[in-house]
Amino acid sequence: QTAGQCKKAYGKDLRVLFQATRNADGSFGLFMPLPSDKPEVKAKKEERHKIEIPLIQSTVEDLFHKTNKKTKFVKVGWLKSGRPILRSKELENIKISLSHCDSLLICVAGYGEQGCDIENVVKRSQKDWVALLGNRKFGLQKKLIDLGFDLDFSGTVVWSAFETFKKLLNKSDLDFRLYDYYKNRIIFRANEGDTNVNVCSMPIEATRGPV
Numbered sequence: 571q572t573a574g575q576c577k578k579a580y581g582k583d584l585r586v587l588f589q590a591t592r593n594a595d596g597s598f599g600l601f602m603p604l605p606s607d608k609p610e611v612k613a614k615k616e617e618r619h620k621i622e623i624p625l626i627q628s629t630v631e632d633l634f635h636k637t638n639k640k641t642k643f644v645k646v647g648w649l650k651s652g653r654p655i656l657r658s659k660e661l662e663n664i665k666i667s668l669s670h671c672d673s674l675l676i677c678v679a680g681y682g683e684q685g686c687d688i689e690n691v692v693k694r695s696q697k698d699w700v701a702l703l704g705n706r707k708f709g710l711q712k713k714l715i716d717l718g719f720d721l722d723f724s725g726t727v728v729w730s731a732f733e734t735f736k737k738l739l740n741k742s743d744l745d746f747r748l749y750d751y752y753k754n755r756i757i758f759r760a761n762e763g764d765t766n767v768n769v770c771s772m773p774i775e776a777t778r779g780p781v
Contacts, residue, residue: 629677685737691780699725727771731758
């Protein structure tokens, strides 16, 4: 693709993302690198951060714009775990989350813990899905299939929800369940103490394919 084609595709994907998340409380950002950019997944950490920082800053600024607030320069840092954080007292209540998928990068920002994940919808056999998800999470995939959802879509949203819960709860040994669904938007729920934590998974038809 040429730079012009990429810019056109980026604009379309951004509109699709905002349309899908227009009722959410937080703020969302999307980045799709031009042909001159190195794929952020393969780039070194320092190079990847150069791509991520402007997106994080614009996403946080958009959150403040939504709430009619102003903020000074948004300083971004990273924990040893690789998780991005905002280094400013006035922003200490705002949390951010990033997710990469090939040439796509998304960012979410909001008050309280945040988590996001973006995945390609990949075709796999049932055996491969069981190997990836494990029996417990495959049980969730099976429930979605029984509700009429496609095998690969079901597996992808379960895996994506798992990745998102890991970021939200900061642990990988967790249990979550199918809570509700409406059309192609699926809500999963995990219990953390006395708190219910929900994750909403939805497909987005990006120009490069479904994610």
